[in-house]
Amino acid sequence: MTEITITPASAADVQALADLFIGHITAHPEYISHGEIQMGVGEGTVQDDRFIVCPAPDARERWMKYILAEMSNDAVSQVWKAVDAQGNLMGFCVADIEGNEDCPFGMVGDVLVNPQCRGRGLGQTLLQTAISWLRSKGIREIYLESGKDNRNAHRFFEKRGFIHVSEIYRLTQ
Numbered sequence: 001m002t003e004i005t006i007t008p009a010s011a012a013d014v015q016a017l018a019d020l021f022i023g024h025i026t027a028h029p030e031y032i033s034h035g036e037i038q039m040g041v042g043e044g045t046v047q048d049d050r051f052i053v054c055p056a057p058d059a060r061e062r063w064m065k066y067i068l069a070e071m072s073n074d075a076v077s078q079v080w081k082a083v084d085a086q087g088n089l090m091g092f093c094v095a096d097i098e099g100n101e102d103c104p105f106g107m108v109g110d111v112l113v114n115p116q117c118r119g120r121g122l123g124q125t126l127l128q129t130a131i132s133w134l135r136s137k138g139i140r141e142i143y144l145e146s147g148k149d150n151r152n153a154h155r156f157f158e159k160r161g162f163i164h165v166s167e168i169y170r171l172t173q
Helices: 011-027 034-038 059-071 122-136 151-159
Strands: 004-008 042-047 050-055 077-084 089-100 103-113 142-144
Touching: 004 122, 011 050, 011 059, 011 077, 011 089, 011 103, 034 042, 059 077, 059 089, 077 122, 089 122, 103 122
Parallel strands: 103 142
Antiparallel strands: 004 077, 042 050, 077 089, 089 103
């Protein structure tokens, strides 16, 4: 098995992270969640009473701004990258501490593994890295978000102890 290293990502990694992320949401728009829509990385239209999502025209620039902000304060957010022995990006994960000081909670914003690297336990390892970091910060309540039609990810998260707790709705008029 290929040696995999998981370390905090840095600004030098942003281009490669963006390539993986934008390539993935372009090929698999079901990955786009309300978070990406709210930050302008994704956009949606109503067609035949269904909300259809796609990357926004300026998705790359918006996402790079977001991920750089995530890297800017490691007390409340962290981005990890997974690379092989040759330094090739295999995946990444993002986690944040949100809420207020009386009721902080953790949010796993992204867990993304390069499709060619799936099936090796890397997603599990990235997710556990985020959970362990949040726990080390005293966080007990941990949430994540996923695109509404991203069923493979839903099964992945449910197998790891997450449960479906809510629905998000957007006014379309």
